[in-house]
Amino acid sequence: MLHKIAVIGAGNVGATLAQRVAEAELSKHVALVDVVEGIPEGKALDILQSGPVYGYDTQLVGGTQYNIIENSDIVVITAGLPRKPGMSRDDLLETNAKIMTDVCLNVKKYAPNAIVIVVSNPLDAMCHVALQVTGFPSNRVIGMAGVLDSARFRTFIAEALDVSVQDVQAFVLGGHGDTMVPLARFSTVAGIPLPELLSAEQLEKLITRTRNGGAEIVAYLKAGSAYYAPSASVIDMIESIAKDKKRILPCSVNLNGEYGVKGLYVGVPVKLGKNGLEQIIEIKLTPAEREALEISIQDVASNVEKLKAKVTA
Ligand code: LAC
Numbered sequence: 654m655l656h657k658i659a660v661i662g663a664g665n666v667g668a669t670l671a672q673r674v675a676e677a678e679l680s681k682h683v684a685l686v687d688v689v690e691g692i693p694e695g696k697a698l699d700i701l702q703s704g705p706v707y708g709y710d711t712q713l714v715g716g717t718q719y720n721i722i723e724n725s726d727i728v729v730i731t732a733g734l735p736r737k738p739g740m741s742r743d744d745l746l747e748t749n750a751k752i753m754t755d756v757c758l759n760v761k762k763y764a765p766n767a768i769v770i771v772v773s774n775p776l777d778a779m780c781h782v783a784l785q786v787t788g789f790p791s792n793r794v795i796g797m798a799g800v801l802d803s804a805r806f807r808t809f810i811a812e813a814l815d816v817s818v819q820d821v822q823a824f825v826l827g828g829h830g831d832t833m834v835p836l837a838r839f840s841t842v843a844g845i846p847l848p849e850l851l852s853a854e855q856l857e858k859l860i861t862r863t864r865n866g867g868a869e870i871v872a873y874l875k876a877g878s879a880y881y882a883p884s885a886s887v888i889d890m891i892e893s894i895a896k897d898k899k900r901i902l903p904c905s906v907n908l909n910g911e912y913g914v915k916g917l918y919v920g921v922p923v924k925l926g927k928n929g930l931e932q933i934i935e936i937k938l939t940p941a942e943r944e945a946l947e948i949s950i951q952d953v954a955s956n957v958e959k960l961k962a963k964v965t966a
Pocket of ligand 1: 801866867870878883
């Protein structure tokens with residue numbers, strides 16, 4: 654069990670994540686931080702009081718002061734504005750970059766040895782801000798997106814084939830945006846590649862729905878974006894790090910020449926263990942897959958350029 658996991662942002666994603674961490678007893682302590690006084694304190698206390706019923710001894714503390722994140726092994730950053738209907742994740746770029754900068758200065762100060770998992774959107778660009786502001790090595794700054802995107806793809810595949818989600822593995826590459834690249838060729842049901850089971854037309858429908866998976870939920874909720882599946886996806890990553898399981902999960906990481914990309918955060922399959930990012934897995938793509946990935950990479954690059962332009966302006 655880890656000593657402490659800090660969650661920055663006590664909104665829906667952050668609070669649900671704190672609850673999931675507590676219920677899974679992934680760490681002895683959970684610190685929940687938010688700028689709005691009362692919310693992190695109240696939610697942490699509420700989750701703490703579920704302990705006797707659920708049978709966990711996880712200690713939760715909430716507050717607006719960052720000193721409560723001291724000695725955290727993992728810091729998950731969920732702070733930032735969520736999308737409203739009609740907005741793309743990229744519309745959040747400037748506002749969330751400011752929030753992210755402030756959060757990361759505090760993470761650097763109070764939890765200099767932590768592994769940082771970024772959840773705020775637009776995800777890949779926010780990872781860049783986190784890497785830059787904390788100055789942490791890139792094995793300790795990882796973005797959550799691929800686990801969520803592939804969970805959505807898996808859900809839709811299972812539904813289409815009327816099979817258990819447990820037997821469905823799916824693979825999504827690229828940035829966490831409308832141009833993400835769900836790869837049918839590397840997605841399987843009990844080891845059977847997806848193109849053996851579904852027609853190209855059926856596959857295209859599932860891929861499109863996966864790409865719009867976040868927006869579909871925003872359109873329903875209106876006042877915010879998804880949080881149950883996003884928080885569940887972070888748990889997968891935390892568990893692999895906390896238990897040094899070395900799972901292969903799709904995450905946004907700073908590429909260093911892999912996939913022909915250098916110095917850009919893009920979603921690829923990686924090994925997660927006690928050191929955070931332990932290996933980037935590179936696979937050979939077909940020209941069509943490569944082209945789709947290229948478009949997604951350009952989207953991330955353009956967001957990062959916009960941020961750089963802001964900083965130097
Ligand atoms: C989503 C948001 C969290 O995909 O990016 O639902």
